[in-house]
Amino acid sequence: MTRCRSAFSHRGQRPLSVALLGGAVVVGSLATGVLFATGAYAESALQAPPTDRSIYDRDPRSLTKKERWKIRLHGLRVAALDPNVWAMRRIDRTDNRRLIPIRPYYLRASEDPTFRLTEILMTLRFDSASSHNIEQAPATHSPVFEIGFGGKFVMGLPGERPAEDSGYAVRLSASPLVQNGLVYHSHANSVLLQEGSPETTIEAGQAYRLRLTVGAREAVLYVNEKPYFRYRSTGEQELQAGLVSLVGDWLPVTVTDLTVRGERLINGVRENFSESGLVSLEQ
Amino acid sequence: MRSSIVAFAFGLLVLAGLTLFAEGILRVLPDEVFPKEARNAPPLVQEDQVNIVFRKNGFRGKWPCTDCPPDLVRVITMGGSSTMGIPMLFAGRTYAAELQRMLDERRPGEHYEVLNAGIGGFGITQVYAALKEELLQYKPDIVTVSSWFNDTAPSPGWYSIPGISDWEAYEQTRRLQRVQAMPGVQTLRGSRLYAFARHYLLSARRSALGRETPTENVQRPRSTPEEFRQVLEKIVALGDEHNFLPVLLYEPKSRTASREEELASNPYLQVVAQVAESHQLPLVDTLTPLARHRQEWLFYDFIHPNPMGHTIIAEALYDALHGAEQSPRAAAFWKARGIEVGKPEAVRNAQLQLETAVVKNRPFQFEVRAPFLTKSRANLLVAVGERPPLRMGSLGTEFVEVEMLLDQLDEVPPIADLAVSAERAEAPSFPIGQSGASSPVGMEIRSGGRDFGWTVGIAINGVRKDQNYRGYNAVLVSGVTGEVLDAAVFDIFGSPAENDRLLAFLDAAAAVREAKPPIVVLAVHTDGGHNVDAEKLSGAFRRIGGSGRLPKPFESFVLVGSPGAAAETAIEESGPRLIDVSIGDPSLAGELLVEVRVRPQPGLLPVHSGGVVVKE
Structure with a gap:
């Protein structure tokens, strides 16, 4: 029998700057459920809101250029979002103050297991882009936007990939390289569940009024009041429960009139929920 | 003739005397009399930013080992910000860190170290410069190079010399640095007379001729494709000279098109392919798998994954x-x-993803084996979705065919995870001291206080699971399966608030309800003695079988125990030395790795984790 040399022989290492508590990773293990049930890992996956909200509470006209940029950094390209309403995941934190990275923002209320989504309304417009650039330079000119719902996220061990990262998403794309419709994501894979109606073409530079209605087993998207897709789930998973998210690609997108409606239990009483979370910087 | 020579020599003496006199006067006069530039001549050229930036940033994440296994294969990944992992806050998810995890898991018995030397803004010239001047000292065995995007940026790049390529600017800088380092030049630069004369001559020139107008800005990239090729060839030549294997990567962009389309439109990628082919080097095709997933969110922007x-x-x-x-x-x-090529592609937990609606009621087939199983007997475990794993018979070193009818899949989401793993038929049981608890997997733990190794390591079943950071590194292991349930680090030296977090971790461990109690592994990196809440931690350590004695400041400390164990029954070592603790048989680490082969079939989604080989 050959004894393996020690698995490591490191010395003089510069420490990694990681200090996260992770969730359980064993698929199907009873311990996973127990650990969550005891609340040991009830820590939110989303980044905590800033303790200082003063710049969000002030009149936009009084903000300096630096303060306006700080607000823009938290949100989509380039729709600023209120960190009390929408948050990024802690694992998506970045360190670059001159860039608005592509990453999803999650509705804080949707982390509540009693939250049930009923409707999302918004007006969406991709910045203009030529079809040539969309096809030849997709890295910088992809008009793609996703509204996520029914999401599940379980952190893995620190520094390792999440144990679970899945959910449904309305994908709107003005690019021929990316499919439109309702998709289901799980890690780096996705399947198209329902294609968008061919009667409605999504184009860059045009505004679209979106209305997504979500029931326990059905999701319907209307674009400019016309049905775009209707999806009926055959499984037991409730479409209304789970994380709600927004994410856009590098080509800027203007989001206005955003409203998310739902219900949740507060002190045992089911109450209606309605929030926007959009931050206007118009002077 | 003789008188001329004497006169000449006399003249030289006088000149030397006057020079020394002037130098003396200038040194004696107060500094305030002259501007700074007249007292100290600026250098011909500043130290190269490549060296400064590299020494300041160093490797991202792991640093090189100094007490390394003799068979260590050292891999250095080089490139720009994409390699560095910008803008991620945590280095643990860069491709260098991921590669380290894959090598640790899938190549049992072999030792690898993957170092991330990516620096934001580096182009091919900076990769060469950093490699030659900063990294060869680490004697890499493999150097991966991922570069082209920064080379397309407009000149000047790193050297602020407009109108020329990065390479020319680099060579100019090095020439000037060599001149500057000459003893005569150093003496001259240190001379007050030189600084004085230089400053006032330049001022006079400016007065007479006006300020220099900037040269016309010539628009050109930092490196053209041909210049890129020349530097890449120099890197390959360095590999021949210093006995390392260059590995070239296609640096990808967001929404990657197919490899053929990307190569057709990008002359830099063509150069990468040509150089790899001409030197028979490994070429990493990142474009094909990324293109397969182009609908997904894989990038933070157009270039940073x-x-x-x-x-x-x-x-x-x-x-x-x-x-x-x-x-x-x-x-x-x-x-x-002496490393076997073509070893089985085996992992601890092979994951496939299936499109539920397609595979439902249709047999799904695959083959599986445990290629390194020699001493134990193992059972095949298959888990679908969130259901507990099914035991599906015994597993050996030869492939067995498995056919599953996934007729229950309408109860799971549109994508179902299918996980294939192995468990030992007879679970080994490695005692944890006298605590009564036992571990089903081997462990190797190392602790080095500040002056005793300054290191830490916790390997569970051969795979490092510690956070490699200052403080108490903790890993929680299932006493039943040997799976790692949690890992964290508590930097009490940095913040006393970490005492409470460590206590919460130990409380959570005590709350685990399995057939056997879990194993808690604690190992100190640098220090576990400052800022500790001695009373609370001492009590908590006793409750997992420790003695309650805490390490002194900067000492090493290892505690392997289990919740509920009697005090002083756990494995515990502490003191002013490097501590190594080994539990169980480390050579068993590879036994439970599984290799899965699957044919393309309806519903099988592109693989997102290794260990699964798709047979065409």
Whole structure:
């Protein structure tokens, strides 16, 4: 029998700057459920809101250029979002103050297991882009936007990939390289569940009024009041429960009139929920 | 003639005397009399930013070992910000870190170290400069190069000399640095008379001729494709000279098109392909797997991958190093090191993803084996979705065919995870001291206080699971399966609030309800003695079988115990030395790795984790 040399022989290492508590990773293990049930890992996956909200509470006209940029950094390209309403995941934190990275923002209320989504309304417009650039330079000119719902996220061990990262998403794309419709994501894979109606073409530079209605087993998207897709789930998973998210690609997108409606239990009483979370910087 | 020589010599003496006199006067006069530039001449050229930036940033994440296994294969990944992992806050998800995890898990008995030397803004010239001047001292065995995007940026790049390529600017800088380092030049630069004369002559010139107008800005990239090729060839030549294997990557962009389309439109990528082919080097095709996932969110912007993007790149890099198809240079490289090429592609937990609606009620087939199983007997475990794993018979070193009818899948989401793993038929049981608890897997733990190694390591079943950071590194292991339930680090030296977090971790461990109690592994990196809440921690350590004695400041400390164990029954070592603790048989680490082969079939989604080989 050959004894393996020690698995490591490191010395003089510069420490990694990681200090996260992770969730359980064993698929199907009873311990996973127990650990969550005891609340040991009830820590939110989303980044905590800033303790200082003063710049969000002030009149936009009084903000300096630096303060306006700080607000823009938290949100989509380039729709600023209120960190009390929408948050990024802690694992998506970045360190670059001159860039608005592509990453999803999650509705804080949707982390509540009693939250049930009923409707999302918004007006969406991709910045203009030529079809040539969309096809030849997709890295910088992809008009793609996703509204996520029914999401599940379980952190893995620190520094390792999440144990679970899945959910449904309305994908709107003005690019021929990316499919439109309702998709289901799980890690780096996705399947198209329902294609968008061919009667409605999504184009860059045009505004679209979106209305997504979500029931326990059905999701319907209307674009400019016309049905775009209707999806009926055959499984037991409730479409209304789970994380709600927004994410856009590098080509800027203007989001206005955003409203998310739902219900949740507060002190045992089911109450209606309605929030926007959009931050206007118009002077 | 003689008088001329005497006169000449006399003249030289007078001149030397006057020079020394003037130098003396200038040194005696107060500093305030002259501006700074007249007292100290600026250098001909500043130290190269490449060296400064590299020494300041260093490696991202792991640093090189100094007490390394003799068979260590050191891999250095080089490139710009995409390699560095910008803008991710945590280095643990870069493709270098992912590659390290893959090598640790899938190549039992072999030792690898993957160092991330990516620096934001680096182009091919800076990669060469950093490699030659900063990194060769670490004697890399493999150097991966991922570069082209920064080379397309407009000149000037790093050297602020407009109108010329990065390479020309680099050579100019090095020439000036060599001149500057000459003893005569150093003496001259140190002379007050030189500084004085230089300053006032330049001022006079400016007065007479006006300020220099900037030269017309010539628009050109930092490196043209041909210049890029020349520097890449120099890197390959460095590999020949210093006995390392260069591995070239296609640096990808967001929403990657197919490899053919990207190569057709990008002359830099064509150069990468041509250089790899002409030198028979491994070429990492990142474009094909990324293109397969182009509908997904794999990038933070147009060029910087996010963690999922980095994972896909790491898989492609692993495949180029250890996949079935080896470049001739790679095959020779592994042979020279006695490393078996074409070892089974096996992992601890092979994951496939299936499109539920398609595979439902249709048999799903795959083959599986445990290729390194020699001492134990193992059972095949298959888990679908969130259901507990099913035991599906015994597993051996030969492939067995498995056919599953996934008729229950309408109860799971549109994508179902199918996980294949192995468990030992007779679970080994490695006692944890006298605590009564036992571990089903081997562990190796190391602790080095500040002056005693300054290190830490916790390997569970051969795979490092510690956070490699200052403080108490903790890992929680299932006493039943040996799976790692949690890992964290508590930097009490940095913040006393970490005492409470560590206590919460230990409380959570005590709350685990399994057939056997879990194992808690604690190992100190640098220090576990400052800022500790001695009373609370001492009590908590006793409750997992420790003695309650805490390490002194900067001492090493290891505690392996279990909740509920009687005090002083756990494995515990502490003191002013490097501590190594080994539990169980480390050679068993590879036994439970599984290799899965699957044919393309309806519903099988592109693989997102290794260990699964799709047979065409």
